[in-house]
Amino acid sequence: MLQIFIISIVLVGIAIIGLGVNIFFRKQKFPETEVGKNKNMRALGLSCVKCEEMRKFREAQKFKNIKIDVAKLQL
Known part of the structure; x- marks a missing residue:
């Protein structure tokens, strides 16, 4: 149960970072x-x-x- 929770948290974190690459790393403002x-x-x-x-x-x-x-x- 704990493994599934940790894996899901990691996947959600990767998704958020992937969606926000332009904003987080390229210093562009949000459209x-x-x-x-x-x-x-x-x-x-x-x-x-x-x-x-x-x-x-x-x-x-x-x-x-x-x-x-x-x-x-x-x-």
Whole structure:
């Protein structure tokens, strides 16, 4: 039982070190995963969903109080 536990701990440790080689040994920073702060995602035109919804809401509020007189429209 103890042997299996030690072997599993060693394997998990090797996996963590293997996954973090770039960060631990090459001194690179962890890649930004948040859409609003990632330069590559912004370059592709992707933005934060929350920010996009707020922008659309503000645009909708600008035109909410506009009243159009149909009689004055020229077709």
